[in-house]
Amino acid sequence: AQSVTQLGSHVSVSEGALVLLRCNYSSSVPPYLFWYVQYPNQGLQLLLKYTTGATLVKGINGFEAEFKKSETSFHLTKPSAHMSDAAEYFCAVKGGGGSNYKLTFGKGTLLTVNP
Amino acid sequence: IAGITQAPTSQILAAGRRMTLRCTQDMRHNAMYWYRQDLGLGLRLIHYSNTAGTTGKGEVPDGYSVSRANTDDFPLTLASAVPSQTSVYFCASSATGANTEAFFGQGTRLTVV
Numbered sequence: 001a002q003s004v005t006q007l008g009s010h011v012s013v014s015e016g017a018l019v020l021l022r023c024n025y026s027s028s029v030p031p032y033l034f035w036y037v038q039y040p041n042q043g044l045q046l047l048l049k050y051t052t053g054a055t056l057v058k059g060i061n062g063f064e065a066e067f068k069k070s071e072t073s074f075h076l077t078k079p080s081a082h083m084s085d086a087a088e089y090f091c092a093v094k095g096g097g098g099s100n101y102k103l104t105f106g107k108g109t110l111l112t113v114n115p
Numbered sequence: 116i117a118g119i120t121q122a123p124t125s126q127i128l129a130a131g132r133r134m135t136l137r138c139t140q141d142m143r144h145n146a147m148y149w150y151r152q153d154l155g156l157g158l159r160l161i162h163y164s165n166t167a168g169t170t171g172k173g174e175v176p177d178g179y180s181v182s183r184a185n186t187d188d189f190p191l192t193l194a195s196a197v198p199s200q201t202s203v204y205f206c207a208s209s210a211t212g213a214n215t216e217a218f219f220g221q222g223t224r225l226t227v228v
Contacts, residue, residue, distance in 0.1 A: 009155070032213050043119075043205060043219035044158075051214035090157060094213050101165075101213040102173065103148065107157035 002027040002095045006106035014114050019063075019078040021109050023091030026072065032094040033074040034103070035065055039087045047089075050074060061085070086113045117141050119220035121206050127226045128196050136191045136223050138206030144218075145211045147189040148173075149181060151202040152222070158205065164189055165211075196227045 007022035025031055032051050036044040048059025055067040061084075065076045074091060091106040122137045140147065145166045150158040150173075160173030164183040178200060180192045189208075193200055203224050207217040 034216055036219075043221045044207075044217075045219075046216045049214075049216055101146070102160060102163060103207075103209075103217050104160070105150075105158040107155065 002029075002031070002093045002102075002104050004091050004093050004104060004106035006089075006091050006109050008109055009107065010110045010112065012112040012114060013081045015083055016080050019076070019081045019085065019111065021076040021089050021091075021111065023065075023074045023076065023106060024072050025074060025091070025093045027093055027095045029095045033065075033067060034092040034094065035059065035063070035074075035076050036090045036092060036105075037061075037087050038090065038108075044090065047076070081111075081113045083113050083115065086111055118218055119206055119208055121204075121220035121223050123223060124221065125224040125226075127228060128193075130197055130227055131195050134193045134196055134225070136193075136204055136206075136225070138189045138191070138220060139187050140189075140206075140208045140218075141187065142208060142210075142218065143186060144208035145186070146209045146215075146217075147183065148207045148209075148217065149179070149189070149191045150205045150207065151175065152205060153202050161191065161204075196225075198227045201225060201227045 003026045005024045034049045035047040050067045058064045094103045119140045148163045149161040162181040164170045206220045209215045209217040
């Protein structure tokens with residue numbers, strides 16, 4: 001079984017401030033982890049993913065995330081928030097057995113960027 | 116590049132009516148998924164298909180059915196709609212394997228009245 005917990009359903013930051021969106025996962029197998037972004041009235045777009053190898057993963061739009069196995073975490077960060085970053089962000093874990101891979105999402109974190 | 120196409124984009128449906136949400140992908144992905152998105156609940160998996168000819172139940176399958184006759188199409192059917200099925204529905208697809216990301220359609224906003 002696998003699950004994802006996103007801490008904080010709503011995060012508000014000032015433009016130029018650090019963005020930190022928290023994600024903790026639970027997985028019975030080595031996890032594959034993803035962050036998606038959803039802009040209003042749109043589908044989900046991949047920001048970045050961790051599969052194997054380097055634990056610090058860089059994505060689009062200046063976002064990055066670090067896989068920490070000891071903390072079962074995959075937090076998303078961006079050094080300096082921009083107004084265009086306002087959106088909802090979803091952490092997801094993919095795992096399973098054989099070919100039965102399913103993507104399980106957290107409940108999402110709405111990011112507000114204040115001028 | 117179309118990616119994933121969902122139809123309709125929105126629909127108002129009377130309770131008790133049958134409805135099929137359409138999903139087509141042009142990426143030749145083996146795996147396809149249907150999710151529903153509800154405020155405060157995130158995305159929940161309804162049904163999935165790992166390859167043409169096979170389907171499986173997700174987290175919230177009751178009241179929904181799917182079929183996968185070929186690689187490209189993965190329709191979702193509500194046999195008799197109820198108001199609790201009011202939601203935004205997303206279709207997604209991915210290549211085979213656990214390390215592959217899913218690609219999403221733009222969603223279908225369904226209101227059951």
